[in-house]
Amino acid sequence: MAQSVPASLKPFNTFGIEATCNELLSFNDEQAIQSWLRDSQPDIDSLFILGGGSNLLLLDHIDLTFIQPNILGIAYQEKGASDEVLVTAGAGVNWHELVLDTLSNGYSGLENLSLIPGNVGAAPIQNIGAYGVELKDCFVTLRAVELTSGEVKEFSAEDCQFGYRDSIFKNSLKGRYVITQVTLRLSKKLQPHIDYAPLKQILADKTEITAPIISQAVIAIRRSKLPDPAKLGNAGSFFKNPVITVEQYLTLQNAFPEMVAYQIDNEHYKLAAGWLIEQAGLKGYRQGDAGVHEKQALVLVNYGRATGQDILNIAKEVRDKVLELFGVQLEPEVWIIGEQKIF
Ligand SMILES: Cc1cc2nc3c(=O)[nH]c(=O)nc-3n(C[C@H](O)[C@H](O)[C@H](O)COP(=O)(O)OP(=O)(O)OC[C@H]3O[C@@H](n4cnc5c(N)ncnc54)[C@H](O)[C@@H]3O)c2cc1C
Structure with a gap:
């Protein structure tokens, strides 16, 4: 566990806002979270779970301990002769890096979700979505540590109660679980979702549609429309x-x-x-x-x-x-x- 009292949370939020918190703790695996919970018995209302900080507005000094699961690793599991492939990624993996990794391995399913900032662990929280696809469309399961008991629980798609930019983790289980890894269903065979008008338009002159081509089109549209947090x-x-x-x-x-x-x-x-x-x-x-x-x-x-x-x-x-x-x-x-x- 790496521990620090950050002078500023500016590098940890894409708004680039100056703010501070009581403490920032970073964990490299699930066991480290569990032993810290066991040893320190924190009041869970004094904790805030930090991902990549791309969906946050921080106000001045925040009287909370920030905990960040920096769990890395991407693993694939092919399903015999079928086209289905499962990918499991740690909560700390950058979302877009996961998308690129799946594409470079020849798997499709995440191409429409290219370039969404943030980490894998936060993706289920608001059921990230873009260009006609949501996380729930490929979601299989996630692992999470309950902050009160330290126990690990697996959540199915049904358990997560996904909705539009919504899940159980924004409602009854808000702030109760640290998501440590997420498993998604991919395919070796592309099922394109290109009905969204600007996507359709940009792909209209392509003779072949592949997952990397859809990803590049999504990236181009996003870059033309959305400000890059690194610049603004x-x-x-x-x-x-x-x-x-x-x-x-x-x-x-x-x-x-x-x-x-x-x-x-x-x-x-x-x-x-x-x-x-x-x-x-x-x-x-x-x-x-x-x-x-x-x-x-x-x-x-x-x-x-x-x-x-x-x-x-x-x-x-x-x-x-x-x-x-x-x-x-x-x-x-x-x-x-x-x-x-x-x-
Ligand atoms: C330029 C830009 C474009 C964007 N476009 C889209 C888009 O197209 N679609 C979309 O859906 N979103 C979009 N977003 C929002 C953002 O990318 C997503 O909400 C993303 O999932 C946030 O990830 P994060 O790791 O940065 O989470 P954070 O901002 O750090 O946290 C967000 C919430 O998730 C919780 N959380 C984070 N990690 C965990 C964890 N491991 N376990 C439990 N709780 C956790 C936090 O406590 C917080 O409540 C965009 C943001 C930016 C800056």
């Missing part, structure tokens, strides 16, 4: 796309015929939060070093020296303006960690 601090989509009832949708559609929406089932529609924010005139809006990205309104950015509170203030303005104009409540997708609670 951000945590991806700040808000979730709101889900509304058919009745709400029909009322809004009447008032805003050009509104971007997708039907999810017979009773619900999902709205494009980025469109709502853009219509509210907030695309490119800036207050000091905190702002709404000029190309992608769903992304809040740190132009350099913004504090967590500066970003939060912008988020609040965005939320209030959208509520006032459309009567739709935006919920953050990003985890806001610290004292202030406005959402």
Whole structure:
């Protein structure tokens, strides 16, 4: 176990926000987590599990101990003569490195999820998704250490209760388990998911579609649309796309015929939060070093020296303006960690 009191959490969050915590502990395997829990018997409400810090907004000093499972390793298991292959990766493996590793081994399944920042251990938390594919589509099982008992538990897809940017780990089991490894189902034979319009368009002139080609197309689209956190601090989509009832949708559609929406089932529609924010005139809006990205309104950015509170203030303005104009409540997708609670 590596232990440190970080002077700054700036290198540990893609927003690039200055913040501190009580202690940062890093673990290289499951047993190290278990022995630390046994020896120190921590109050689990004093802990925060840190992955790659790409979905966090940190506020000033955080009165918590951060624990980071830096468990590495990728292992494959082929399933006899079938096309199915299982991949098991440690929680600390960088997600995109896992995607590239599966592709270089000739396996498909993760190509649409290329270039999503963060680590494998966090992927099930919000059931990461992009370009028509979600983690749950290839998820098999995960291992996690329960923070109260130190016991290891395996979770099936059903146990995880995956939903849109959601799982049991954001609800009844929030902050209760450290995920240590994840197993996913891949295939030797590509089943392409290329219905998403920009993807379809970029692939239209290709004579052959392979998983690496889909991955490259996804990477190109993402690079053209989303700011690179290494250059401009951000945590991806700040808000979730709101889900509304058919009745709400029909009322809004009447008032805003050009509104971007997708039907999810017979009773619900999902709205494009980025469109709502853009219509509210907030695309490119800036207050000091905190702002709404000029190309992608769903992304809040740190132009350099913004504090967590500066970003939060912008988020609040965005939320209030959208509520006032459309009567739709935006919920953050990003985890806001610290004292202030406005959402
Ligand atoms: C530019 C950009 C683009 C993005 N695009 C997408 C996208 O297309 N789709 C998408 O779904 N997300 C996207 N995101 C959000 C982010 O990449 C994902 O949420 C990612 O899974 C977060 O991983 P992380 O390791 O950085 O987790 P962190 O930000 O460190 O943590 C996120 C949450 O997971 C918990 N957690 C982390 N690791 C573990 C663990 N091992 N066990 C238990 N809990 C844990 C944390 O406590 C926290 O609650 C984007 C972010 C950025 C910056």
